[in-house]
Each structure stands twice: as structure tokens, then as C-alpha cells.
Amino acid sequence: xxxxTFDSKKHSGIISMxxxxxxxxxxxxxxxxxxxxxxxxxxxxxxYDDFFVISKEEVTQQIANARVFxxxxxxxxxxx
Numbered sequence: 001x002x003x004x005t006f007d008s009k010k011h012s013g014i015i016s017m018x019x020x021x022x023x024x025x026x027x028x029x030x031x032x033x034x035x036x037x038x039x040x041x042x043x044x045x046x047x048y049d050d051f052f053v054i055s056k057e058e059v060t061q062q063i064a065n066a067r068v069f070x071x072x073x074x075x076x077x078x079x080x
Contacts, residue, residue, distance in 0.1 A: 015040060028072055035065045
């Protein structure tokens with residue numbers, strides 16, 4: 001998280017810090033915790049499961065979630 005000068009060698013470290021600093025404090029809605037968890041889970045499955053297949057509906061939902069998340073982050077950064 002560049003604006004906080006926080007770095008981690010693992011995605012899970014960044015996710016944990018984001019939850020602690022931004023979700024638990026109410027800067028971002030708690031629902032984003034689930035959005036991040038689901039996206040990370042799918043990413044891991046697609047990288048490490050030999051026969052992982054994702055449905056078109058799941059992809060569509062991930063894209064929609066990413067758009068909402070990105071908009072929220074852009075609004076936050078724009079207000080700094």
C-alpha cells in the first residue's frame with residue numbers, strides 16, 4: 001500500500017494490512033473484505049489448482065466487484 005509506505009512479500013500480508021487499516025476503521029465497507037477474500041481465493045485456485053475452471057457468471061461477478069472496489073479506492077485517494 002504505497003500511500004502508507006507499507007510493503008509485504010506476500011499478498012496475504014497486504015490483504016491483512018488493508019483489512020486492519022481500512023476496513024476495521026470504517027474507511028471502506030466491511031463487504032470489501034469478502035470481495036478481496038473471494039478474488040484472492042480464485043487467484044490462488046487459478047494459479048495452483050491443475051484443473052480449476054471458473055464459470056462465466058463468476059467472472060462477471062469478479063469484474064463487477066473489481067469495478068466497485070476500484071471506484072471506492074479512487075474516491076478515497078481523490079479525497080486525500
